[in-house]
Amino acid sequence: MNGNNAMAEFKDVVLDPAKRRHYQLAWLSTVDHKRIGVLYMLTGLFFLIVGGVEALVIRLQLAVPNNNLVAPDTFNQLFTLHGTTMIFLVAMPLLFGFVNYILPLQIGARDMAFPRLNAFGYWCQPFGGILLHFSILAGGAPAVGWFSYAPLSETPYSSSPGVDYWAIALFVLGLGTISFAVNTIATVISCRAPGMTMRRLPLFTWMNFINSFLILIALPVLNAGLAMILIDRRLDGHFFLPFRGGSAVLWQHIFWAFGHPEVYIVAVPAFGMIAEMIPVFSRKPIFGYEAVAASTVAIVVLSSLVWGHHMFTVGMGRALDLFFIITSMLIAIPTGVKVLNWSATMVGGRIRFGVPMLFCIAFLIQFTCAGLTGISHASAALDWQTKNSYFLVAHFHFVFVGAIVFAMLGALPYWFPKMSGRMMSESLGKWTFWLWLVGFNMTFVIQHVLGLYGMPRRIFTYPDIPGWGWMNMVSTIGVFFMGAGSLVMIWNIAQSFFRGKAAGDNPWDAWTLEWATTSPPPHENFLALPPIHSRRPLWDIANPDRPDPVVGDDQVVLPDHNKTGILAFLFSEVGFFGVLILAYLYFYAHPHPGPGPKELDVPRTLVFSVCLFASSFTFWRSEVALHKQRRGSMLGWLALTIALGAVFLGGQVNEYWKLFQSGVDLSTNMFSTAFFTLTGFHGVHVLIGLITLLIFLWLAWEGDSVSAKFHAAFKCVGYYWHFVDVVWIFVLFTIYILPLLR
Amino acid sequence: MTTYQFFTTAWTWNSIVVSLVILSCLAYWLAFRRRGRPLYFAGAIVVFLLALVSPLSALANGYVFSAHMIQHILLVLIIPALLLLSLPRAFSLYSFFDRLTYPLVGWAAGVGAMWLWHAPSLCNAAATSRIVSAIQTISLLLMGSLFWWQVIAPREKQRLSPAAAIVYLFTACTACSVLGIILTFAPVSICPVYQHPVDRLGMLSTIRSGWGLTSDRDQQIGGLLMWVPMCAIYAAAILAQMARWYSPSQPEQSNA
Numbered sequence: 001m002n003g004n005n006a007m008a009e010f011k012d013v014v015l016d017p018a019k020r021r022h023y024q025l026a027w028l029s030t031v032d033h034k035r036i037g038v039l040y041m042l043t044g045l046f047f048l049i050v051g052g053v054e055a056l057v058i059r060l061q062l063a064v065p066n067n068n069l070v071a072p073d074t075f076n077q078l079f080t081l082h083g084t085t086m087i088f089l090v091a092m093p094l095l096f097g098f099v100n101y102i103l104p105l106q107i108g109a110r111d112m113a114f115p116r117l118n119a120f121g122y123w124c125q126p127f128g129g130i131l132l133h134f135s136i137l138a139g140g141a142p143a144v145g146w147f148s149y150a151p152l153s154e155t156p157y158s159s160s161p162g163v164d165y166w167a168i169a170l171f172v173l174g175l176g177t178i179s180f181a182v183n184t185i186a187t188v189i190s191c192r193a194p195g196m197t198m199r200r201l202p203l204f205t206w207m208n209f210i211n212s213f214l215i216l217i218a219l220p221v222l223n224a225g226l227a228m229i230l231i232d233r234r235l236d237g238h239f240f241l242p243f244r245g246g247s248a249v250l251w252q253h254i255f256w257a258f259g260h261p262e263v264y265i266v267a268v269p270a271f272g273m274i275a276e277m278i279p280v281f282s283r284k285p286i287f288g289y290e291a292v293a294a295s296t297v298a299i300v301v302l303s304s305l306v307w308g309h310h311m312f313t314v315g316m317g318r319a320l321d322l323f324f325i326i327t328s329m330l331i332a333i334p335t336g337v338k339v340l341n342w343s344a345t346m347v348g349g350r351i352r353f354g355v356p357m358l359f360c361i362a363f364l365i366q367f368t369c370a371g372l373t374g375i376s377h378a379s380a381a382l383d384w385q386t387k388n389s390y391f392l393v394a395h396f397h398f399v400f401v402g403a404i405v406f407a408m409l410g411a412l413p414y415w416f417p418k419m420s421g422r423m424m425s426e427s428l429g430k431w432t433f434w435l436w437l438v439g440f441n442m443t444f445v446i447q448h449v450l451g452l453y454g455m456p457r458r459i460f461t462y463p464d465i466p467g468w469g470w471m472n473m474v475s476t477i478g479v480f481f482m483g484a485g486s487l488v489m490i491w492n493i494a495q496s497f498f499r500g501k502a503a504g505d506n507p508w509d510a511w512t513l514e515w516a517t518t519s520p521p522p523h524e525n526f527l528a529l530p531p532i533h534s535r536r537p538l539w540d541i542a543n544p545d546r547p548d549p550v551v552g553d554d555q556v557v558l559p560d561h562n563k564t565g566i567l568a569f570l571f572s573e574v575g576f577f578g579v580l581i582l583a584y585l586y587f588y589a590h591p592h593p594g595p596g597p598k599e600l601d602v603p604r605t606l607v608f609s610v611c612l613f614a615s616s617f618t619f620w621r622s623e624v625a626l627h628k629q630r631r632g633s634m635l636g637w638l639a640l641t642i643a644l645g646a647v648f649l650g651g652q653v654n655e656y657w658k659l660f661q662s663g664v665d666l667s668t669n670m671f672s673t674a675f676f677t678l679t680g681f682h683g684v685h686v687l688i689g690l691i692t693l694l695i696f697l698w699l700a701w702e703g704d705s706v707s708a709k710f711h712a713a714f715k716c717v718g719y720y721w722h723f724v725d726v727v728w729i730f731v732l733f734t735i736y737i738l739p740l741l742r
Numbered sequence: 743m744t745t746y747q748f749f750t751t752a753w754t755w756n757s758i759v760v761s762l763v764i765l766s767c768l769a770y771w772l773a774f775r776r777r778g779r780p781l782y783f784a785g786a787i788v789v790f791l792l793a794l795v796s797p798l799s800a801l802a803n804g805y806v807f808s809a810h811m812i813q814h815i816l817l818v819l820i821i822p823a824l825l826l827l828s829l830p831r832a833f834s835l836y837s838f839f840d841r842l843t844y845p846l847v848g849w850a851a852g853v854g855a856m857w858l859w860h861a862p863s864l865c866n867a868a869a870t871s872r873i874v875s876a877i878q879t880i881s882l883l884l885m886g887s888l889f890w891w892q893v894i895a896p897r898e899k900q901r902l903s904p905a906a907a908i909v910y911l912f913t914a915c916t917a918c919s920v921l922g923i924i925l926t927f928a929p930v931s932i933c934p935v936y937q938h939p940v941d942r943l944g945m946l947s948t949i950r951s952g953w954g955l956t957s958d959r960d961q962q963i964g965g966l967l968m969w970v971p972m973c974a975i976y977a978a979a980i981l982a983q984m985a986r987w988y989s990p991s992q993p994e995q996s997n998a
Contacts, residue, residue, distance in 0.1 A: 290984070290985070290988040293984070294981055294984035297908075297984055298977065298980075298981055301973070301977045301980060305969075305973060317959070317962065319962045319966055320966065323966045323970045327970055327974075330974070552990075578920065582924070586927060590929055
């Protein structure tokens with residue numbers, strides 16, 4: 001779309017039915033990272049309105065004491081949907097949209113490494129969102145909070161299907177997010193332009209690259225938890241049902257082992273945006289690139305160690321509390337390093353106070369406040385007083401809105417010119433900024449005080465206690481400012497898209513590669529790439545007499561993207577099976593009456609296991625034969641692999657059948673719930689592997705096995721197949737061998 | 743015995759340990775007098791004495807599981823790292839030992855040192871038998887050295903590339919965290935000796951009631967020590983690798 005006649009073209013497209021259909025298809029079937037990025041952002045924007053209206057109703061209900069605008073149960077549904085929507089359907093798609101659009105441009109790539117996987121990841125978002133909100137029509141939305149604490153979320157206490165929709169929706173969204181992370185990692189590792197070495201990556205790219213690993217660590221943990229709660233609710237399992245021997249606290253551990261890293265999953269991309277904008281608007285390179293980059297790695301490692309600070313009030317015991325206090329305080333160091341570096345970047349710079357920079361400055365101040373109240377929650381003693389009060393509500397809204405949303409509001413006018421070819425209106429942008437700044441602080445600063453006055457979270461109304469009424473009213477009025485700011489922003493987007501000033505390639509005099517191409521970029525992104533020797537290639541071109549210091553040598557090592565992708569995916573599977581195995585071990589260590597591991601036929605399972613392990617060997621032989629181009633031998637070994645896998649699966653079906661015959665099924669006791677879940681998920685993985693191998697057998701039979709693509713794909717299937725076998729080693733040991741050692 | 747009495751008297755000046763320390767100091771002085779980095783070596787010796795002579799060792803010897811865990815961490819992670827750092831830059835191994843320095847061997851040694859010695863029977867045996875305990879100490883030092891060799895071998899070219907080293911350290915951290923999590927949340931005693939210690943020094947009542955260290959809480963702290971501070975050590979090493987990666991002399995490396 002050419003920026004100059006967007007309005008004419010828009011009319012043309014909307015009014016001509018044939019063109020309209022073409023454009024609909026072009027957008028619905030797109031695999032172009034730029035269009036997918038825009039789709040992500042539009043989805044996020046749509047759900048921002050949904051979640052915003054939910055927030056508005058919540059605040060209206062709380063505006064005055066003893067209000068009865070909405071019923072208590074409706075209120076519970078509202079805050080559950082609001083939380084889930086804002087995190088999974090607003091923050092993540094909006095951030096991923098920016099990443100999808102900008103990251104390939106920043107590293108000079110043609111597209112993401114797997115364009116179709118990218119489309120899959122995107123389409124998980126709207127479908128997940130529809131699933132979640134469909135629950136409203138299907139008997140009531142979930143009313144259990146965004147963390148869905150057990151046992152409230154179990155069937156005896158939440159009998160409407162709301163929680164089921166919640167869990168399935170999050171599972172779908174989780175799959176989309178994991179595919180996005182796999183894609184990002186493969187793109188950064190395997191699709192960089194000549195000269196774009198790993199040490200020259202722009203910070204936005206670097207942070208999202210590192211963040212993708214955090215996604216692969218955290219999201220599978222949630223997915224395992226969701227699978228377990230669905231098994232509880234749909235198949236009558238008891239993972240989190242205390243009166244059947246399950247553990248409600250286990251759900252909290254699983255949820256927060258995901259939930260705390262999740263905070264960083266949405267914060268780190270926002271950090272990346274800030275790290276791009278502040279240097280450009282301060283007209284100075286970032287202060288301490290290395291420290292900012294390395295602190296991101298520290299955040300990723302540490303953030304997986306701090307989830308317990310969400311659980312101080314559960315009563316984990318003093319020892320656990322103490323260690324989680326220490327780790328939670330430690331993570332303030334790398335975040336502090338970042339804030340310090342951003343501030344130091346501004347010192348001595350010739351700062352342009354454009355709209356993006358205004359949001360950055362507000363981000364810095366508000367994020368620091370959020371961090372300080374966050375540290376207060378790291379102290380268990382204080383946390384006991386403020387947890388479950390509005391102090392906590394205020395704290396995490398300072399993180400999510402004051403930091404992350406502000407970063408995105410700044411990133412929008414920063415990158416909008418690149419996406420549309422037109423500048424956003426500066427004056428309307430300032431209106432948005434001031435409305436949001438006033439509204440946000442009005443709503444949330446006072447909530448700290450309310451919390452310290454003792455107002456608890458998740459109450460649908462409150463008695464007329466002195467002070468509470470007017471403070472809640474102030475908080476509610478602030479929402480209208482933010483709403484007005486959002487309307488101005490949407491108007492700004494719409495009118496700038498049609499009438500905005502033409503942007504040119506590089507309106508901000510920025511230095512990263514996305515500004516080296518036209519605005520909007522052509523379908524193939526770059527017609528020609530500039531030479532890259534430093535972290536600011538466009539600076540070097542603009543200032544040939546004083547270029548940046550060259551970072552390292554120019555040689556770029558690009559491993560095969562198929563291999564990178566499958567390894568990243570398998571890395572995420574480790575977390576999924578890890579949680580299931582640990583859950584099994586937990587219930588194994590707390591034995592309950594009824595069937596236990598002694599019911600299992602170990603020798604028979606060992607025979608079937610040998611078949612599975614042998615299939616790894618036969619697959620390797622098949623790979624060797626393929627390499628040597630001996631088609632017959634390759635087909636034979638592959639068929640044998642499939643046969644061995646099928647024997648293993650048959651053995652498992654047989655084992656299940658015998659257990660069913662003797663009256664043991666998933667709902668019998670804790671052992672059976674955990675046993676069927678763990679072996680069942682492994683079996684599903686074997687089944688998927690078998691189907692894939694059958695497809696490959698068919699392809700090879702048809703004579704497709706000579707192409708290089710086939711070789712690469714076959715290798716990837718091999719990684720998957722071997723991985724499934726390795727998982728079985730652990731499952732076999734945990735379930736069958738461990739009881740023998742006792 | 744009161745806490746004060748304990749910390750003043752429970753120093754076990756084992757003649758073998760002391761003579762080993764003296765001998766190794768002499769050997770180090772003779773071999774690397776000029777080129778070595780004696781501060782690291784001194785650090786290693788101090789930590790070694792702390793682990794095997796100080797009251798910590800008396801506690802670890804069948805009394806307190808968490809003290810045993812601290813000793814374990816010192817022997818696997820701290821002392822070998824300090825020893826490797828104390829070697830001169832040009833130091834190299836005999837070709838026989840060179841074969842042991844594959845990354846996978848190092849990784850398996852580092853993680854195995856944690857998992858293997860916490861199998862209940864081995865853990866019990868090490869806490870009760872002096873011979874097994876000696877074998878444990880030596881094996882932990884060796885396995886720890888094999889593990890760290892990949893990361894801080896004296897010659898730069900024998901080390902893993904920074905990106906590979908980060909993967910190496912991160913996966914090791916995860917593998918040890920899993921064991922730490924299991925120990926922390928296990929309802930049964932992993933090392934039953936520590937549940938009902940033989941009260942050789944008359945310290946048990948002080949530990950249990952004075953320090954408030956019940957056997958359950960003791961194991962929990964032990965698990966947490968393996969989980970959190972150990973991961974902090976790995977995380978620090980990962981950050982050191984980042985610093986190495988960004989140092990100007992480093993050639994470009996790939997991550998996969």
